[in-house]
Amino acid sequence: MRPECYFCHIKTVQNLLSKFSPPKHVAEDFIFSVHEILSDNRNMINPKLATDIHRIAKQKLNARDLYASEKLSANKLLLDDYEYWRNYIDNSNNPFYTAVKLAVAGNIIDYGAHSVNGDIKGQIKSLLNTPFAIDKSEELKSAIQKAKSILYLGDNAGEVFFDRLLLETISHPNVTFVTRDEPVINDITLDDAEQTGINKICKVIDNGSDAPSTLLEFCSDEFIQAYNNADLIISKGQGNFEGLMNEKHPNTFFLLMAKCEPMAEMLGCSKNDLIVTQLN
Numbered sequence: 282m283r284p285e286c287y288f289c290h291i292k293t294v295q296n297l298l299s300k301f302s303p304p305k306h307v308a309e310d311f312i313f314s315v316h317e318i319l320s321d322n323r324n325m326i327n328p329k330l331a332t333d334i335h336r337i338a339k340q341k342l343n344a345r346d347l348y349a350s351e352k353l354s355a356n357k358l359l360l361d362d363y364e365y366w367r368n369y370i371d372n373s374n375n376p377f378y379t380a381v382k383l384a385v386a387g388n389i390i391d392y393g394a395h396s397v398n399g400d401i402k403g404q405i406k407s408l409l410n411t412p413f414a415i416d417k418s419e420e421l422k423s424a425i426q427k428a429k430s431i432l433y434l435g436d437n438a439g440e441v442f443f444d445r446l447l448l449e450t451i452s453h454p455n456v457t458f459v460t461r462d463e464p465v466i467n468d469i470t471l472d473d474a475e476q477t478g479i480n481k482i483c484k485v486i487d488n489g490s491d492a493p494s495t496l497l498e499f500c501s502d503e504f505i506q507a508y509n510n511a512d513l514i515i516s517k518g519q520g521n522f523e524g525l526m527n528e529k530h531p532n533t534f535f536l537l538m539a540k541c542e543p544m545a546e547m548l549g550c551s552k553n554d555l556i557v558t559q560l561n
Contacts, residue, residue, distance in 0.1 A: 282323045282330075283543050289327075290319060290334055301342045311341040328494030328524045335465050335493065346464035355390050355401075355439025355467065356476045362402060363442055370446060380443075380450040381418050381536065382409055385555045387443035388436065388518055388538040391467065401439070414539075414554035421534045421557060424513050428532070430455045432511035433483075434495055436518030437466075438473045444517060445479045456483040457507055463491035468520070494524035519544055526560070533560035 294315050298308050314337050322330060338347055346352075359366075366383060373379040386408035390401060425431065431453055435441055448456055458479055461468045474485050489501025495516070497505065508514065514533040516525055522535045522544075535558050539545040545552045 282319070282325075282327075285541060285543050286327050287319060289541065290315065290330060293331070293334060294338075297338050297342065297347060300347075301344070303342055307341055311337065314341065326523065328492055328496055328520055331494070331520075332465070332490075332492040332496075332499075336491070348467040349464070352438035352467050352469075352473055353476075355437070356442075356473065358401060359387075359390075359439045359442035360477070363446075366443070366446055367449075370450060376450055377422055378418055379409075380447040381421065381557060382413070382555070384440075384443045384447040384517065385413070385536045385538065385557065387440035388536070390437050390439040391540070408555065411555060413557055414550040415548065415556045415558045417534065417557045417559045420559055421515070424532060424534065425451050425453060428453070428511075428513035430511050431457070431513045431515060432507055433458045434488075434514065434516040434521050435460055435469045435474070436521060438469050439467070440517070441469050441474065441477050441479060445477055445482065448479070448483060457511070458483050458485045459495075459504065459507075460485065460487045461491060461493075462487040462489045462501070465491050465493045468493050492520075492524070494520040496524045497528065528560070530560065534558070535560065 294312060315334050318330065318333050339345060370376050370379045386405045389404055389408065433444065433448065433456055435444055435458055460470050460474050464470055471485065471487050474480055479485060486503060486507065488495060488504040490496060490499040492499055512532060514530050516522060516533060516535045519537050519540050522537050525533065535556065537556050539548055539550050539552060539554045539556060542552055545554065548556060550556065
């Protein structure tokens with residue numbers, strides 16, 4: 282485990298303690314339980330560690346959905362702005378490229394260790410003026426046109442409205458959108474998906490897992506079948522990238538923001554760069 286990753290997990294603990302303000306004995310129990318996991322599993326990949334940490338957090342803090350209020354706020358904010366962004370895409374010179382850029386920029390809506398602060402709409406507008414550091418959007422467009430079926434792996438609440446806008450823009454007849462099975466950080470669940478209306482434009486399933494990622498060994502048979510049979514996988518967010526970057530599906534595209542130095546180093550870009558890349 283890189284030192285940056287250790288401190289990222291600790292920051293998650295600090296954020297949750299600040300949010301819930303539990304009694305001292307509960308806070309201490311939570312802190313030392315997480316420290317034990319990190320000490321005993323130094324070679325475990327970060328999405329697995331994050332899964333275990335959030336399971337402990339739910340138990341110690343007695344909360345099934347640790348970021349329920351943040352998810353509701355993000356969904357409401359983006360729902361209120363939905364028509365604005367729909368018109369923004371439709372009136373752009375290249376609606377597909379603009380929709381992809383918005384989908385990636387929307388990845389900023391995160392309430393984990395890399396929490397978003399301040400004016401979300403303003404930050405997204407600023408990101409729209411930032412070129413992709415890695416840009417495989419044309420290859421993605423070609424893959425979408427050729428694909429008979431698309432599996433779209435969602436990430437965060439709020440952000441999912443940009444996923445909906447992208448799916449509306451590509452207007453593919455056979456898309457399955459995937460959520461988490463249980464609440465984790467502000468990742469989208471089936472309930473969150475229904476709030477956004479994405480279930481009205483495509484099939485929606487959960488992946489059978491409570492990881493803030495897509496870890497195939499923990500996913501449901503339904504999801505694995507959908508994953509194996511899909512012509513094209515579109516994966517949103519850094520967590521999904523970390524879970525799938527070593528998998529072997531022959532046609533996978535990742536849309537994400539590189540939110541930390543280790544990830545930026547791995548991708549060959551800078552922190553906070555916007556990425557559309559392809560699994561080779």
